[in-house]
Amino acid sequence: MVPGSVLHQIASGAQFCPRDDRGNYVIDRDGHAFRHVLNYLRTGKLIVPLGYRELDILREEAAYYGIEGLASAVDHILESRRKRARGRRWNGAARKLSASVGENLNNLAEDDEGDLDFFEDSWIGGSSS
Numbered sequence: 001m002v003p004g005s006v007l008h009q010i011a012s013g014a015q016f017c018p019r020d021d022r023g024n025y026v027i028d029r030d031g032h033a034f035r036h037v038l039n040y041l042r043t044g045k046l047i048v049p050l051g052y053r054e055l056d057i058l059r060e061e062a063a064y065y066g067i068e069g070l071a072s073a074v075d076h077i078l079e080s081r082r083k084r085a086r087g088r089r090w091n092g093a094a095r096k097l098s099a100s101v102g103e104n105l106n107n108l109a110e111d112d113e114g115d116l117d118f119f120e121d122s123w124i125g126g127s128s129s
Helices: 006-012 031-043 055-065 068-101
Strands: none
Touching (some): 006 055, 031 055, 055 068
């Protein structure tokens, strides 16, 4: 149990939590993500299936429960995925450019001022606005 977390406060009686007719606590949160919250509390490690797509939900649950270590672990995975996605996006953009202008980028024509102003972000899916 993480001291100060919502679950710790409920278990210690410092925070009220309703119970069902069998005496079980009823917490109206995401039950699927709670599995991973419990596993983190048991092991001290974030263990999710490869390709787990609900990290944003799990991050929200970690924040709600006040489990900073879990929130940080989720943030680490999210940042890693963003970096990999950025790398794939730029790699894909380079392939598109290579296919459109040929293998030797040194052969791109420059304008009168010696630069490549005609070369805008729109070719990588960005917008010029």
